[in-house]
Structures are given as structure tokens and as C-alpha cells.
Amino acid sequence: MTASTTPKIRAELLAFLAELGIPVTTHDHPPLYTVTDSQALRGTIPGGHTKNLFLKDKKDSFFLVTVDEEATVDLRQIHHLIGASGRVSFGKPEALMELLGVVPGAVTVFGLINDASARVKLVLDATLMENAVINAHPLTNEATTSIANADLLRFVEATGHDAVILKVSG
Template identity: 60%
Template sequence: MTETSTSAAPKTADDLFRFLDDLQISYSNKTHPPVFTVAESTSLRDEIPGGHTKNLFVKDKKDQYFVLTVEEHATVDLKTVHKVIGASSRVSFGSPERMLEYLGVVPGSVTVFGAINDTGLNVTFVLDEDLMTYDVINGHPLSNDATTSIGREDLLRFLKATGHEPLVLKVTG
């Protein structure tokens, strides 16, 4: 199996916002100093309401890729989550090279909004059921120096508009 790469530059936050505007999806965006971990981002909670996310870019042995989007403090058991998401084997973290190729982001910036860059539909996006209890869900707009807030139903609509059929599954313990 040969993997193909597109030569187009990854879409930016501005491209993402234009796409959301074209879909008539309302969102808000707040810029902040870059954050690389959940711990670093907790200082923003008072300023940005809603469900805050942690995103894991993982793959199975058959090179099926997944982004698992869960509530920031949730725990994902990487030894068993493959049974829930339909992977062919236990999952491991995807490489930074594939992350950039498929999602247009670097480590520390993985986001559900990376679906806009996955034009080859190489990645399955999985949203945790517990996260989907929030009316508003927050994620990085393709870089970790801002947080974009979007309604739960609008997030699903965004993913479908990128050609992805999101899976809403219980992936956390």
C-alpha cells in the first residue's frame, strides 16, 4: 500500500474560520499563549466555558489512523480502546510526519478541526460520549495558540462537511 501525499499547504486557522462561516456555523475564538498540555491550558478555563478537549492521534497495525477527542481530564486506555473504535489491533501514537500530512498540525496542536486538512479521508474522528454532553466544545484551530469554541451539533456538522462521518463512542474510562 502506498500512501499519497498532497503538495498543497495545510489549511490555516483563517481557512478554518472561512469554512465555518461558509457553513453558517457560529463559533468564537480566543487567542492565548501557546499551550502544549492540558495542565498548561487550565489557566484559561475561567475565560473559555464549555468542554475542553484532549486529542490523541493514534494508528493501528494496518495503518488506520484515528483522532480520539475526549474531555481534557478523561483517561483513554490505549490497550483496549481499539475494541471500541474498530481498529484492527492495539493502537499506538501516530508519527509527527503523518500528523502533519493528514491533519496539517504538529505535536501539541492535534485537534478535531484537523479534519479540514484530511482531504484524503485517511483519519477516522472519534468523539467521546462524555465530551458530547457539553453544549459547547473547545479545540485548537490548527495551532495551540488559540481556542475555538463551537456548539456540539455544529461540530458534528463541521466533520460531516469535511467528508468525515464522526463516531460518537464511549472511549474513556
């Protein structure tokens, strides 16, 4: 995505999923900024709920690590698992907007639709992928979209990314 490219929005994401023949259900709710907010306000949406870590290494490689909301991730050691060059840190909000088209608090696997140059390496936690249904923000933290795990993988591939599934949570 270049600076002149406008990031895709929820409606464009949902249209893309429909074009792929991927059924999803989207629930609107007040903005959710944290896992605690999410657990308190989302209601009873079944399936695995995601927590997303937008990370970069010292060589400016970017990673989106998507885990279950309850998962703990050792940020001091994760670079060994995900193939980063040395320790990782959180990516800056400007890079998040440039690459995934979202703001902090709305980080989502669906942001890959905005990473046309495939600069972000996606890592899906194996424990999260044990859920038949995965829930993630549809490019806004004012809704939650439920998608079958196999369909999530189809979406990722359709965006030109590889879905790397690893055990990264404790």
C-alpha cells in the first residue's frame, strides 16, 4: 500500500469475502480496544476470539501474530519461533496504518487485505486454529466477524500471504 492508497474498509472486506464465496457473520458492538473490553461488551459470540500482535524486527521485517485472546506470548523469545532477525518490538502506528490499514485497537488478520505487497508475515497460533470458528475485527473495532478456520486460511491465501501456523502461545 502506498501513501496515496486508501485502505480498504469493512464494506470492501465483506465484499471481498463474498466474492471468494466465504460466508461470515458480523456483529456490531461498541468500540473495543482491549481483550478485557471485548470480553465485557461483545456478548456471546461463539468461537475463538483473537488477540493480534503487530511486530517488527531490527531489519524492519513485519509480523502479524494472531493468537487466542487468552494466550500468553513470550515477546523475548518469539523471534526464535517466527523467524525474525533478533528480538522484536511492536510496530509503530504509522507502519500499522501503512501496511494493514488499521489503527491500534483494531489490529486484525483481516488487515492483510491492505498489504498488497505482502510485507507482513502472518503467524497464526496453532491453539487458536483448533477453533472451528475464528472471530476478528473487520478492519474496525466496532464489530466482530466470525469466519470458519478453513475459510480464514482461504482469505489469507487470496490476499497473497502464506498462513504460517505455529505454536507461539504459552
